[in-house]
Amino acid sequence: MELMVVVVIAGVLSTLAVYGVRKYIYTAKTSEALHMLNSIAAAEESFKDETGRYLSASSGPNSYYPQTNLIPGKSKWAWPNPGHVDAANWALLSVTSHEPVQFGYVAVAGGAGDAVPNLGTREDFTAVATPGRWFALKAAADQNGDGKFSYFVLMRGEGISSGVHIEDEVE
Numbered sequence: 746m747e748l749m750v751v752v753v754i755a756g757v758l759s760t761l762a763v764y765g766v767r768k769y770i771y772t773a774k775t776s777e778a779l780h781m782l783n784s785i786a787a788a789e790e791s792f793k794d795e796t797g798r799y800l801s802a803s804s805g806p807n808s809y810y811p812q813t814n815l816i817p818g819k820s821k822w823a824w825p826n827p828g829h830v831d832a833a834n835w836a837l838l839s840v841t842s843h844e845p846v847q848f849g850y851v852a853v854a855g856g857a858g859d860a861v862p863n864l865g866t867r868e869d870f871t872a873v874a875t876p877g878r879w880f881a882l883k884a885a886a887d888q889n890g891d892g893k894f895s896y897f898v899l900m901r902g903e904g905i906s907s908g909v910h911i912e913d914e915v916e
Contacts, residue, residue: 778848778884778897781840782909785852786899788838789880799854799880799902802834806862809849809885810835819890821845847886848897854880857903866896868910877903 785802792800803810811826824842826832838852853862857877861870864883873879879902885894900907 774847774886774888775895777846778886778895779909781842781846781848781850782882782884782897782899784842785838785840785850785882786880786901788840789852789854789882789901792838793878798856799878800834800837800852801854801880802831802838802852803850804831804834806851806853806864806883809851811846812849816849819847819887821847822849847888848884848895849886851883851885852880854878861900864896864898866898866910866912868898868912870898870900873900873905875902875905877905879903879905 789799792798808831809816810829810831811822811824813826813829823845824840825835829835835852851864853864855861855875855878857875859875859879861873861875861879861881864870864881865885866883870881879900882899884897887894896910896912898910
């Protein structure tokens with residue numbers, strides 16, 4: 746009887762340990778997206794200070810950088826990626842990452858009255874009123890290879906104040 750109790754306790758502790766480690770890994774992967782979005786946002790603000798406008802570094806709302814296949818996945822990609830179709834635009838922002846990244850990043854921008862493109866998330870950002878210059882950033886990745894994506898969206902601009910919108914895959 747005592748041996749059965751010990752086995753049950755060991756099983757419960759193992760389950761809790763596995764859950765804790767998975768949660769830790771998921772949080773570490775999520776921090777990459779938040780860090781890079783903040784870095785890209787700072788680069789957009791610097792670009793605007795120099796040129797008077799924000800930069801659409803991506804050719805479209807689903808042109809993920811640095812992925813060359815334009816589909817975010819579980820693999821990691823080196824930053825910068827000179828073979829990417831949008832590499833020259835991203836180079837103008839001077840964003841760097843010293844480690845390969847798992848998330849793919851999109852940066853689109855516009856001026857007063859320009860419609861925000863459909864970013865492919867559940868949240869509809871196309872309805873956001875844009876009274877001045879603005880930019881929208883999106884990070885996307887399939888963090889555990891199950892076909893479900895995590896999305897992070899950050900919007901900023903004149904008359905727009907937005908935090909980071911998160912649509913997570915379920916861990």
